[in-house]
Amino acid sequence: xxxxxxxxxxxxxxxxxxxxxxxxxxxxxxxxxxxxxxxxxxxxxxxxxxxxxxxxxxxxxxxxxxxxxxxxxxxxxxxxxxxxxxxxxxxxxxxxxxxxxxxxxxxxxxxxxxxxxxxxxxxxxxxxxxxxxxxxxxxxxxxxxxxxxxxxxxxxxxxxxxxxxxxxxxxxxxxxxxxxxxxxxxxxxxxxxxxxxxxxxxxxxxxxxxxxxxxxxxxxxxxxxxxxxxxxxxxxxxxxxxxxxxxxxxxxxxxxxxxxxxxxxxxxxxxxxxxxxxxxxxxxxxxxxxxxxxxxxxxxxxxxxxxxxxxxxxxxxxxxxxxxxxxxxxxxxxxxxxxxxxxxxxxxxxxxxxxxxxxxxxxxxxxxxxxxxxxxxxxxxxxxxxxxxxxxxxxxxxxxxxxxxxxxxxxxxxxxxxxxxxxxxxxxxxxxxxxxxxxxxxxxxxxxxxxxxxxxxxxxxxxxxxxxxxxxxxxxxxxxxxxxx
Amino acid sequence: xxxxxxxxxxxxxxxxxxxxxxxxxxxxxxxxxxxxxxxxxxxxxxxxxxxxxxxxxxxxxxxxxxxxxxxxxxxxxxxxxxxxxxxxxxxxxxxxxxxxxxxxxxxxxxxxxxxxxxxxxxxxxxxxxxxxxxxxxxxxxxxxxxxxxxxxxxxxxxxxxxxxxxxxxxxxxxxxxxxxxxxxxxxxxxxxxxxxxxxxxxxxxxxxxxxxxxxxxxxxxxxxxxxxxxxxxxxxxxxxxxxxxxxxxxxxxxxxxxxxxxxxxxxxxxxxxxxxxxxxxxxxxxxxxxxxxxxxxxxxxxxxxxxxxxxxxxxxxxxxxxxxxxxxxxxxxxxxxxxxxxxxxxxxxxxxxxxxxxxxxxxxxxx
Numbered sequence: 001x002x003x004x005x006x007x008x009x010x011x012x013x014x015x016x017x018x019x020x021x022x023x024x025x026x027x028x029x030x031x032x033x034x035x036x037x038x039x040x041x042x043x044x045x046x047x048x049x050x051x052x053x054x055x056x057x058x059x060x061x062x063x064x065x066x067x068x069x070x071x072x073x074x075x076x077x078x079x080x081x082x083x084x085x086x087x088x089x090x091x092x093x094x095x096x097x098x099x100x101x102x103x104x105x106x107x108x109x110x111x112x113x114x115x116x117x118x119x120x121x122x123x124x125x126x127x128x129x130x131x132x133x134x135x136x137x138x139x140x141x142x143x144x145x146x147x148x149x150x151x152x153x154x155x156x157x158x159x160x161x162x163x164x165x166x167x168x169x170x171x172x173x174x175x176x177x178x179x180x181x182x183x184x185x186x187x188x189x190x191x192x193x194x195x196x197x198x199x200x201x202x203x204x205x206x207x208x209x210x211x212x213x214x215x216x217x218x219x220x221x222x223x224x225x226x227x228x229x230x231x232x233x234x235x236x237x238x239x240x241x242x243x244x245x246x247x248x249x250x251x252x253x254x255x256x257x258x259x260x261x262x263x264x265x266x267x268x269x270x271x272x273x274x275x276x277x278x279x280x281x282x283x284x285x286x287x288x289x290x291x292x293x294x295x296x297x298x299x300x301x302x303x304x305x306x307x308x309x310x311x312x313x314x315x316x317x318x319x320x321x322x323x324x325x326x327x328x329x330x331x332x333x334x335x336x337x338x339x340x341x342x343x344x345x346x347x348x349x350x351x352x353x354x355x356x357x358x359x360x361x362x363x364x365x366x367x368x369x370x371x372x373x374x375x376x377x378x379x380x381x382x383x384x385x386x387x388x389x390x391x392x393x394x395x396x397x398x399x400x401x402x403x404x405x406x407x408x409x410x411x412x413x414x415x416x417x418x419x420x421x422x423x424x425x426x427x428x429x430x431x432x433x434x435x436x437x438x439x440x441x442x443x444x445x446x447x448x449x450x451x452x453x454x455x456x457x458x459x460x461x462x463x464x465x466x467x468x469x470x471x472x473x474x475x476x477x478x479x480x481x482x483x484x485x
Numbered sequence: 486x487x488x489x490x491x492x493x494x495x496x497x498x499x500x501x502x503x504x505x506x507x508x509x510x511x512x513x514x515x516x517x518x519x520x521x522x523x524x525x526x527x528x529x530x531x532x533x534x535x536x537x538x539x540x541x542x543x544x545x546x547x548x549x550x551x552x553x554x555x556x557x558x559x560x561x562x563x564x565x566x567x568x569x570x571x572x573x574x575x576x577x578x579x580x581x582x583x584x585x586x587x588x589x590x591x592x593x594x595x596x597x598x599x600x601x602x603x604x605x606x607x608x609x610x611x612x613x614x615x616x617x618x619x620x621x622x623x624x625x626x627x628x629x630x631x632x633x634x635x636x637x638x639x640x641x642x643x644x645x646x647x648x649x650x651x652x653x654x655x656x657x658x659x660x661x662x663x664x665x666x667x668x669x670x671x672x673x674x675x676x677x678x679x680x681x682x683x684x685x686x687x688x689x690x691x692x693x694x695x696x697x698x699x700x701x702x703x704x705x706x707x708x709x710x711x712x713x714x715x716x717x718x719x720x721x722x723x724x725x726x727x728x729x730x731x732x733x734x735x736x737x738x739x740x741x742x743x744x745x746x747x748x749x750x751x752x753x754x755x756x757x758x759x760x761x762x763x764x765x766x767x768x769x770x771x772x773x774x775x776x777x778x779x780x781x782x783x784x785x786x787x788x789x790x791x792x793x794x795x796x797x798x799x800x801x802x803x804x805x806x807x808x809x810x811x812x813x814x815x816x817x818x819x820x821x822x823x824x825x826x827x828x829x830x831x832x833x834x835x836x837x838x839x840x841x842x843x844x845x846x847x848x849x850x851x852x
Contacts, residue, residue: 197752386748393750401626402751407758414746423747470762 065107065133065142066090067097072289074103074114075320082320084292093135096147098128098319101281105133108141109157110164110177115150115185119274121264123215124189126150127348128319140165140174148190148212148352154183155221169212169247174226182221184234185265188214188245191351195399198357198392200385207358208396210351214245216253219261225253237261280308294320302329302338311341318345323360324368327422331371331379336444339425340432347395357392364388379421387420394426403434406470409463416456421445424452431459435466617641621824629820630813632667632805638827643799645834653830656791656822663786663794665815667806670775670784681763681809683771685780687715690811692760694753703741707734707764714768718776728772735765756810763809791826 067074067085076085077096091097097105099114106112114129129149136143142153146168155162155177162177168188177184190210198208216225216234218241223234225243232255234240242256269278287297294316302313310333317325323346330342350356364383371380383391394415402408412434415427425445432440439462443455463469619625620634628634646652667681682690689711691704710731717723739761746754770776778784784803788794798804808816 195752197750384748390747390750393752398751402755404627405755405759407755407762408751410758411746411751411754414743418747420747470758 065105065112067103068106068111069102069104070285070289072285073101074099074105075294077321082294082322084288084294091133093133096130096132096321098130098147101285103129105131105142106156107133107136108162109155110142110162111152111154111156112142112144113152113154115152117150117264117267119264119267119269119271121267122150122187123264124148124187124213125348126187126189127315127345130319130352134165134167137165139163143167146186146188146214148188148348150185150187152183152185152219153177155180168214169245171227175216176224176226178222178224182223183219184223185217185219186214188212189351190353191347192357192396193248194397195402196396198361198389198396200358200361200389202358204354207354209354212245212247216243216245217241217258217262217265219265227253277308280306280312284309284312295322295325298322298325298329299332302333307335307337310335310338314338314341314345318342318349321349321359323349323363324370327368327380328371328374330425331375331421331446334444334446336440339445340429343395343426343429347397350392350395357396360392360395361388364391383420387423391420391423391426394423394430398430398434406468409434409468410470413456413460413463413469416443416452416459417449431463435462435468437462613637621827629816630808632807635666635805635816635820635823638823639795639798639805642795642823642827642830645830649834651830651833652792653826653833656826656829657789658791658794658819658822660787660789662815662818663788665808665812666786666819667808667812668784668786668798668803669806670778670802670804681767681807682760683711683715683764683767683779685785687712687780689764690760690809692756692810694749694757695760699745700741703734703738707731707738710734714771715780718771719780721777723771723776728768731768731771732765735761735768738764760810791822795826 067076067087067089069087071086072084073087074085075082075098076089076091077083077098082096082098085091085097091105097103097114099116101114101116103114104111105114112131114131115126116129117124117126126149129151130147131151132145132147134143134145140163142162143165144167146166153162153164153175157180159180161179162182164175164177166173166175166186175184190212192208192210196208199206202208218234218236220236222236225232225234230253232240232243232253234243234255237258237260239257240255241258241261243253244256245253267274269275284297284301287300288294291297298313298317300313301309301316304310304313310329313329314326317323317329326342326346330339333339346360350360365385365388367382368380374380398408409431412427412431415423416431418424418427422445428440428443428445432438441455441458441462443452443459445452460469616633616637620628620637624634642653664685684690689704689708691700695704710727714723714727714731717727739758742749742754742757742761749757770779775784783801786794786798786803788797
């Protein structure tokens with residue numbers, strides 16, 4: 001449901017962060033991108049970026065992975081804040097790289113391309129792609145922490161295998177791309193299980209953790225996979241070409257035979273709808289490269305008359321982990337689709353890592369001073385701890401059993417009149433999705449109370465008609481006075 | 486009838502027409518002149534009126550005409566009668582046909598009704614079978630907690646025991662578990678008919694979220710009032726004041742929960758609201774005719790094994806009712822015991838007879 005709605009947005013997001021050649025999953029393109037502005041010879045004959053050349057406004061290390069794609073194709077996070085990285089800029093360990101297009105990172109002959117679900121056919125709801133670069137362990141060419149999204153890895157060395165260590169779901173997964181040109185695609189998705197309860201006091205060990213699913217497909221050549229207790233040889237199709245991961249069922253990967261490379265892996269970017277969005281993607285990329293200020297681009301596109309641009313703004317904010325910007329975009333925009341997409345974006349963001357629920361909790365307690373100032377204190381005020389917990393639990397969602405309970409609908413109906421607009425927005429989003437009609441009754445959480453009250457009344461009537469609210473007990477009869485003996 | 490009238494009218498017109506003709510003949514004869522040739526000549530000179538010469542000729546001619554007209558009249562009368570008879574016959578035939586059609590229609594409707602009844606029975610049977618299958622194999626949690634799965638399996642066991650006179654294996658059950666299984670007389674729906682949150686000893690099964698300090702004042706009042714009301718119910722002396730006060734307090738609890746909605750996390754609110762709704766229903770049951778039975782042991786499971794428990798239930802006509810939040814574990818445990826017993830009984834009874842194939846709607850879809 002979310003995927004269908006969200007995929008065009010992802011194109012847009014792709015535009016924001018990964019522009020030229022976005023979605024061009026071709027080795028030739030990657031080769032072109034792989035060239036930094038100036039290079040010096042590195043080990044294994046691999047070209048290395050020259051840090052002195054075209055250095056971005058980041059604190060750059062002297063060696064390590066670098067961005068091989070154009071400026072604006074990736075957002076690189078330093079100390080929790082993201083910036084538009086220049087082509088050739090080096091990425092220090094601990095930095096997050098986020099993209100929804102075709103950001104390319106090169107590291108010791110390994111090309112990592114962060115891709116988007118351009119055609120909407122991917123098996124998982126890929127909103128944005130990302131990874132955190134880690135310090136490369138001895139014997140490996142690239143090491144990173146995988147985030148939800150799609151990453152293609154290719155051995156770009158002139159000879160010999162390329163070794164990659166991937167951290168995901170608390171495990172280390174080692175991948176060896178055996179021969180030059182060997183390429184494989186990895187797609188992952190994580191989310192907090194519906195019904196999970198966020199505990200602000202939880203320790204890192206017992207805090208709620210997202211459940212992750214993953215797929216690894218060998219597109220070309222050979223690869224070998226190993227973890228703490230598994231070793232598997234994989235080849236390009238036909239053959240044993242796919243591994244399936246599911247952290248809910250343990251970390252044991254399940255191999256699958258493929259006759260050919262799945263269609264979703266080789267996305268057709270010439271498809272008319274994809275091509276149409278690519279044009280917009282390029283526009284946003286140019287804007288990002290020109291301004292270099294993500295917040296400015298989000299603010300500009302968040303109030304655009306073009307729905308695709310509005311949605312792109314929300315996902316761009318989520319991709320960069322800028323929660324304040326998401327709330328501000330929602331507050332400024334009069335369009336309900338921005339509220340909807342913001343909720344989807346936050347849900348995806350929460351599933352991207354174990355600490356994110358706590359990060360959001362702290363953020364909600366602080367409030368958004370900038371928004372408070374702009375709205376005269378009407379919006380953006382710090383939430384109480386109880387309100388913050390309610391909002392995070394709402395984002396996590398309801399179990400199937402809870403969705404059957406009339407009390408759940410009553411709860412949501414009452415939350416439509418909550419003092420926090422964010423809680424009102426999420427409650428209306430759930431009602432909109434859980435009630436068969438998919439109606440909205442014109443409810444906008446940012447509307448004044450009088451306007452909302454009318455919609456709430458309509459919601460109540462409809463929920464009563466559908467018998468989704470608790471049935472009021474019949475009028476009780478007063479027992480007759482006891483008979484005197 | 487109209488057709489007969491039309492015939493009579495026709496005859497009448499003919500009769501009048503005949504009279505007029507004879508007058509013309511008569512007039513012509515007499516008007517031809519006096520007697521003899523004068524008349525003859527006059528006849529020719531005066532026109533056609535003088536064809537039969539002489540007054541007698543004219544008279545005879547007139548008489549013949551009258552006779553002729555009379556004959557025609559009689560024939561037409563006869564014809565009209567024949568036609569009337571034919572019309573009557575046709576009418577009778579139509580009536581017969583209509584009756585036949587009525588009979589056929591009635592038969593058809595009867596067949597339709599039968600087919601629909603069979604169809605409904607088939608649908609009901611299919612639904613029952615489906616519920617049973619779901620209940621036996623990995624049912625959704627609410628199937629167990631609402632008593633649906635337990636009742637479906639118990640009904641099947643009852644039928645199988647009646648058909649085969651067999652009993653299943655000895656599966657022991659703990660009385661502690663049985664104490665937590667709610668039952669009722671099955672006369673109303675399970676969700677409303679079992680005491681959900683008031684336990685037989687008169688205490689309330691407060692969910693954890695409502696055991697906090699915030700709820701302490703209202704919790705204390707309700708604990709006292711419920712205990713007092715149940716003492717009265719046991720002795721058949723529940724008075725209107727106590728009952729009304731209890732209703733008001735239950736209503737107050739609901740309003741209090743609703744006032745906290747923005748500060749309660751979803752799961753807490755759902756549990757609290759479910760408790761409050763159950764309490765309101767329980768309070769209504771306390772004012773009902775069967776209230777005393779909930780506390781006298783009539784609505785209580787007993788037996789040391791599944792077979793005994795079921796026998797006691799069947800004898801008393803009891804059904805499983807919905808579980809309170811604190812009873813869920815007991816429901817799961819008893820469900821597993823019931824499932825073991827059911828599987829053992831099926832094994833002893835041999836393969837089940839295949840169900841009659843569903844006929845489906847013969848004429849009409851399910852109304």
